[in-house]
Amino acid sequence: MRKLIAGNWKMNGLQAELADIAAIADAVSAHLGVDTALCVPATLIQTAATRFASMAIGGQDCHMAVSGAHTGCVSAEMLADAGAKLTIVGHSERRAAQGESDADIRGKALAAKRAGIGAIVCVGETEAERDAGQAEAIVLGQLAGSLPDEAASNWLSVAYEPVWAIGTGRIPSVEDVAAMHAAIRGALVARFGEDGAAIRILYGGSMNGENAASLLAIANVDGGLIGGASLKAEKFLPIVQAAA
């Protein structure tokens, strides 16, 4: 399966940082065997999508409605209109800070499909949940609730992101990543049949140039969702190279 390396810029990036996006677009352009994407702040989508064609430009969230009285929100149609090819939905930072439920995330994923863009649906346990031996049950529960019945490999990916690994420099053991990705794969195949085997499962959480090769070599790790290391070309490129 072709791997997908997607960057998540979170709430970082002014017009001045378009130079960094340009450097990233240039760096990844030689790696045609890997799908690459950069999910940037909404304010940068249109300019980035217009200027840089070597990778997909994405959003980081969308509203589930097409339009209407939702002050401050951005619809999937608006993302598509700005040139986005995909969007992240259900990132743990939004689950926590915006109180997004699995049902909300399912609606957002469906909105992405409706708008003709891809979705990366995020799931992941907290440290307390892992310590309590509940990691797999929590993740499979989020997966069941967050994926719509229409999920298919041509528009949807799953990102397994242990909350305690995001931005901390800590990563799970190879065995724990393998076990969780196998469990997610099993759930996808059970629900979506043959196509469930083709839905990409990304790992996210402190992936960097040093650990990417070993993480990406694990069975059922079909790419990465990268936060901090996606902000600069010199940090993002080694991860893309490790996926090639």
Ligand code: PEP
């Ligand atoms: C993320 O926020 O999706 C993420 C994986 O962040 P980081 O790579 O910085 O841990």
